[in-house]
Amino acid sequence: MSGFSVKAVPGWLRRVRWREQRLGLRLLRAVVLASTLLAALAAGLLVALDYRREIAAIDEGLARLERTSMPSIANSLWSFDETQLRLQMVGLLQQQDVRFVQVIDKGGDRFSAGTPPASESLTREFALRHATARSEIGTLRLTVGLDEVYGRLRRKASTIVVATVAGTLVGGLIMLALFGRWVTRHLEHMARHARRLQHGLTVDPLSLQREPGERPDELDDVAEALNDMTRDLNEQRDQLEVLVARRTADLQRANDDLVLTNRRLEQAQTQLVHSEKMASIGVLAAGVAHEINNPIGFVSSNLGALGGYVADLLRLIEAYEAAEDALGEASPQRLAAIRHAKAAIDLEYVRADIGDVTRETAEGLARVTKIVQDLKDFSHAGESHWQTSDLHKGIDSTLNIVRNEIKYKVEVVKSFGELPPIECLPSEINQVFMNLFVNAAQAIDQRGEIRIATGVDGEGVWAEVSDTGRGIAPEHLPRIFEPFFTTKPVGQGTGLGLALSYAIVKKHHGRLDVRSTPGTGTTFRISLPVSQPEPQAEPA
Known part of the structure; x- marks a missing residue:
């Protein structure tokens, strides 16, 4: 078979x-x-x-x-x-x-x-x-x-x-x-057509693949209904896209206006908050200095008295030690108890260390006194008018304020020239230097150097703050003085420090310039006039 x-x-x-x-x-x-x-x-x-x-x-x-x-x-x-x-x-x-x-x-x-x-x-x-x-x-x-x-x-x-x-x-x-020939292949063709529509592809109207001589059936009615639905959906989508584009343009214009208005409000608010903050810091610094100076005086006075008492006690102990031999002959047991007590408290170490403890305590009190004075100098409590100030003194007091921020990784190198006193708002100028010092320290990853130089240029003075940090990318330099612009990670910077510094320097009729080389460091140069120009009288 x-x-x-x-x-x-x-x-x-x-x-x-x-x-x-x-x-x-x-x-x-x-x-x-x-x-x-x-x-x-x-x-x-x-x-x-x-x-x-x-x-x-x-x-x-x-x-x-x-x-x-x-x-x-x-x-x-x-x-x-x-x-x-x-x-x-x-x-x-x-x-x-x-x-x-x-x-x-x-x-x-x-x-x-x-x-x-x-x-x-x-x-x-x-x-x-x-x-x-x-x-x-x-x-x-x-x-x-x-x-x-x-x-x-x-x-x-x-x-x-x-x-x-x-x-x-x-x-x-x-x-x-026969079912595959008459039904399944047409259903698959309609499914492919629907998937192309789902993905947003432009397709021709759905037409079933009929053999020559094959008559239409119910599937052709379904295909025609799908084509009608597709045409309606396309028309509605086009109308919706036009409407969305129009609404988007209106919203964009409104948003641009809101952004501009908000930016102006934020700048005004920032200036107002800064002014109020500096005024509050001045009042607070004066109060803190007064409250701290009084107990510091007590502690200093008591520390001096305590030093005298300690010296007297040490002399008394020496006298007792000189009488130990006679005491040993009269009462050996008492002498043994005294020597045991001296060994227990390590009298020789206490005698050698008590002078160092007293001296270090006095140095600490002097340090606190200096910090309080620097805080007063930094904030210039109570000032509300322009006054003559020593720029070097302001720099030193500001360095003392930010010492804890920079002391672990930065070495400060000063190169001061001979400067005349300048007319300024000292608390605001100190704020500018503080922002520059903190930014310089944060730009240094491990160990580095901050160099501070000053000098005279014609009828004005200048001060430069340079660091050996990461530097600023060229594309960021034009924007560093914009409010809220920052390259620091989220939570580590507000983008207001340099903007406020720029506004303060401009308020003093000066200039704040910057130059930077990525990987080498950054230098900020402050140029200020010695005397402020007379305010112009308002027209009647």
Whole structure:
């Protein structure tokens, strides 16, 4: 028998993408399952009917044997011809499906032929009568095996089911191929079209891929409805885009106006807050200096007295030590207790260290006094008018204020020239120097140097603050004096320090310039006039 050839399958059937037809495969499974169930049901009904026919045929054959064989068997039993009886019984075994024959006479004697079947069987009993006898002379029992009957029924049922399932499967595959050709490929085409629309791609109107001569169906109606919906959505989207663009332009203009107004308000607020803050610092510094100076005076006075008391006590201890020999002769136990107490408190160390402790305490008090004075000089409490000030003194007091910020990683190098006193607001000029010192220290990562130089230039003075830090990128230099501009991480800078410094210097009719080299450092130069110009009288 020749094998199945792929070439025998039509081309359109070979082109079907079976794995992609999820809907078609579900339909095929449902059809095969339903057909199998129906085939099983039909096979069951046919088997039941055939079983009844088989049993009826067996009963008919046994009835025929009753009519033809019973008289001769009864004669043999009546005449006690056992040989003839057994021959007749063997003859009955030759009948279809008869497996066991047994004759029982009235006396209970049994004559058997064949073997009783071990599985399903059917037994019928027939009464044996002789023509001369008025009653039964015995019983004939025939046992028919049903194995072959069941075998024939099973083969028939299997044939029905297999043939039905095979036919259904072939028909289902053909139906699946037709379903893929007529439905699935169009649904996939519509799905691809919808995905392109979802991603915002420009696509042509949806058109199903029909073969020549293929007539439209319901899917074409769906495609046309999708095209109408797409056209409506595109029109609405275009209208919405125009509306959004118009609203966005209006919002942008309003936002620009708000940003400009807000920036002006922030600058005005910053100046106001700075002025109020400096005034508050001045009042606070004066109060703090007054409150601290009084206890510092007490402590200094008491420390001097304490030094005298300590010297007297040390002399007294020396006198006692000189009398230890005499005390040892009078009371050795007391002398041992005194020496034990001296060892316990380490008297020699205390005697050597107490002078250093007293001296260091005095130096600390002097340091606190200097800080308080620098704080007063830095804030110039109570000032509300322009005054003559020593620029070097302001720089020194400001350095003392920020000492804790810079002392661990910065070495300060001063190169002061001879400067005349200048007319200024000292607290605001000190604020400028503090901002520059702190920024310089923060620009140095590990160890570095801050150089401060001053000098005279014509009718003005100048001061330069240089550092050996990271430097400022060229693209940032034009913006460093803008309010709120900062290159520091979030939380480490507000972007107001240099903006305020620039405003203060400008208020003093001076200039604040900067030059920087990335990786080398930055230099800020403050130029201030010695005297402020006279204010111009307002026109009447």
